[in-house]
């Protein structure tokens with residue numbers, strides 16, 4: 541078995557008995573490696589750059605579900621709006637409005653996750669709890685007919701301290717549970733995107749429904 545195939549099989553076995561699905565994070569990796577994962581049955585792929593994702597979308601089979609997981613600039617939304625399956629990294633109302641506008645042009649509804657800032661590092665994007673609540677309760681959200689908020693995404697602090705990682709995931713899950721009861725025409729939370737190569741095992745224990753794993757499948761990257 542190839543390395544990619546065996547890594548996928550290993551992770552899939554860890555997902556047995558959980559509600560979670562695997563997003564294979566293929567950013568910076570060549571199309572041949574994505575094809576290999578596809579041939580092993582993988583259908584959900586995550587990328588962090590709009591142009592790179594679009595090139596891969598055009599080159600690969602059309603039954604792939606494409607996840608945008610990286611910080612998304614508003615002027616890039618138009619490239620992915622025709623086909624993206626889920627945008628994990630919505631970190632402002634302005635971005636959400638742009639996604640809504642481009643989704644409308646494409647006559648579709650785009651599923652989105654709101655990114656929540658749970659890590660210690662100040663460099664990570666995302667809403668804090670107060671900002672999240674005011675977005676969810678805003679009148680402006682009600683007007684967006686072409687987006688649907690289906691969950692939350694977060695990234696834990698990059699650290700060896702597993703108890704810190706666990707408590708950050710717990711914070712995210714408790715916000716998720718609190719907001720799950722809220723229902724609007726474009727808000728119905730069911731997905732909790734948390735966990736990467738180094739911490740997905742903890743994330744699964746803390747209720748993740750979508751793990752985003754890259755280097756454990758495709759090997760280390762040369763750049764972010």
Ligand SMILES: *Cc1c(COP(=O)(O)O)cnc(C)c1O
Pocket residue numbers: 565567588609610695735736737738752753754755756
């Ligand atoms: C790159 C990236 C991942 C995957 O990271 P690995 O450590 O390679 O598993 C997950 N989530 C986001 C947001 C990323 O940018």
